[in-house]
Amino acid sequence: MNCNVFREMLDPYIEDSLEEERRRWFRGHLRECSSCRDWALDRDPSLLFAVADAAPADPAPAEACAAAVSAQIRQQRLSKRLHHRRRPWLAAAAAAVVAVSGGLAWRTILGDGGSPGRPEIEAQNESDTATSPPTIEVEMAGDDVRVYQFAADGDDDTAVYFVVNPAMEL
């Protein structure tokens, strides 16, 4: 009886004109009844794909995926925070560099009696600081977040390195 009904429903199924409930019944019967399955596959082999597994039973990959996505979200949040705070921090750092270099230049001028070339060097330092800000790189390593600040062009000896606790509010 069921097999006859199933066979009558083949064409409407293929045309996608069955109601959802009847469609589910058709797919269930296709899965369960081997003689109807062979009969249907003989008419349209693409029906084989209707008996494919719908969803995986193993939760492990889903858990691993959730952990990976969470880690990426945290990294993005941290990068965003650093980005937001970068400008004032860089401005303060740049100001400090200018002040130190200015002080050094001033001491040099006072020390050697005021060479006319020295103020030009001071001006050049200010210009370099303004146009070539240090670059910052963020790196995730286990539970740590490593933040590198590299000095401006031409200063290969200077590199500042921080290890940041991710739980810390930046």
Added chain:
Amino acid sequence: MNDRDWARSAREGDEEAFAQLVRRHSGGLHRAVARVLADDSEAWDVVQMAFLKAWQRLDRYDPRYSFSTWIYRIGTNLAIDLLRSRSSRERTHKAGTEHRLRLVGAGEGAGSRAEGHEADRILNQVIEVLTPQQRSAFVLREMQGLETAEVAEVLGCSATTVRNHIFQARKALRREMRRRFPEYAPASERG
């Protein structure tokens, strides 16, 4: 809590709520994307990318609609983009040995389970004949069990277009299966 509750909490910044949504939907999304791409491991990259994109756009999620449909839409669009960006050489999936064992006498349940695995193996070998849109529509409707209206929502087209994609896909798959797997030729032709 249901998906909408988790999504609402996630939108307020609750990472654990979002992780619940990932746990709940990543398996099904992966299965769909893997079938569309015919590549299991690449599909996990797409799934992660889809959830990350969803997190960034949670403010655009409309809770009147199912979260499942929304994440399928993001994941399927990423998969379609990936298919389009692949070169034709890369697109040609490494076809394995082309043979099929007719499953007889293994019992009803055992037979259907085995055919379930067989379906994925064969799909990987013949899906290359479909366009990205046909692949997505066919996989979502025929293999993932989404309703036509949901597939239309996922693909951003009408139900009529979905039916047309599926009709064309079925026709192409039928032809390709019969060409590559003689066991699937009509009994009258097998002799």
